[in-house]
Amino acid sequence: MKKTLLTPILLLLSGCNITVLNPKSDTGQDQAFLIWFSFSLMMIVLVVVFILFARFVWKYRETSFNKDDLPKDVKGNKKLELIWTLSAIFLLVVLAVPTIAITYNQSPELSSTEDKEEAVHVNVIGQQFYWTFTYENGKTSTNKLVIPADKTVTFHLKSKDVIHSFWIPQLAGKTDVLPGKELIYEIVNPQAGTYEGKCAEFCGLDHANMQFTTKVVSTKEYEKWLKK
Numbered sequence: 589m590k591k592t593l594l595t596p597i598l599l600l601l602s603g604c605n606i607t608v609l610n611p612k613s614d615t616g617q618d619q620a621f622l623i624w625f626s627f628s629l630m631m632i633v634l635v636v637v638f639i640l641f642a643r644f645v646w647k648y649r650e651t652s653f654n655k656d657d658l659p660k661d662v663k664g665n666k667k668l669e670l671i672w673t674l675s676a677i678f679l680l681v682v683l684a685v686p687t688i689a690i691t692y693n694q695s696p697e698l699s700s701t702e703d704k705e706e707a708v709h710v711n712v713i714g715q716q717f718y719w720t721f722t723y724e725n726g727k728t729s730t731n732k733l734v735i736p737a738d739k740t741v742t743f744h745l746k747s748k749d750v751i752h753s754f755w756i757p758q759l760a761g762k763t764d765v766l767p768g769k770e771l772i773y774e775i776v777n778p779q780a781g782t783y784e785g786k787c788a789e790f791c792g793l794d795h796a797n798m799q800f801t802t803k804v805v806s807t808k809e810y811e812k813w814l815k816k
């Protein structure tokens with residue numbers, strides 16, 4: 589049973605290289621935690637509901653002893669109504685606490701400004717159908733992003749035409765890239781390596797090819813690369 593289910597799932601998953609659940613930055617790890625956390629809560633609810641469902645279907649099935657019996661009406665049962673109202677509220681609060689904490693923490697406008705001076709800033713321009721990156725010393729690169737490892741990297745995202753979406757699945761979630769309004773997005777402590785990046789908002793005929801490579805290198809290599 590397990591194998592028959594696993595094989596198609598593995599085949600399907602191996603076809604895509606979107607490794608959101610294998611994050612390589614603090615930002616991505618916090619986001620993956622939220623995915624697992626909400627998924628686990630959901631599974632608890634699902635399992636409890638299915639067990640109760642199976643139990644009741646069995647318990648109240650029609651047998652020769654209880655033919656035409658109607659179950660007792662539970663309308664107005666305060667205890668039951670309190671249980672299912674409060675447990676839903678409880679689950680929502682449990683889900684809200686880490687979600688709000690991480691969302692605020694990851695919002696450059698709202699989070700503390702401790703390491704802001706240390707941050708490396710990159711201007712990102714999205715346009716049909718490529719990405720241009722401009723670094724602090726004025727150097728630009730197209731479809732190739734180079735950032736230093738273990739630092740906070742602040743992206744200033746702008747579009748020249750339509751709405752795009754900036755996405756490096758292994759480092760952090762998607763952010764819209766809008767014409768006429770700059771959005772700021774931070775990736776904290778990316779690990780060294782090469783990651784694929786893409787546009788995650790259908791933006792025209794060649795949208796699928798609007799991809800870029802992200803190279804996360806040591807600070808030394810980054811400075812050397814900037815001077816080149």
Ligand SMILES: [Cu+2]
Pocket residue numbers: 714715751752753787788789790791795798
């Ligand atoms: Cu695009």
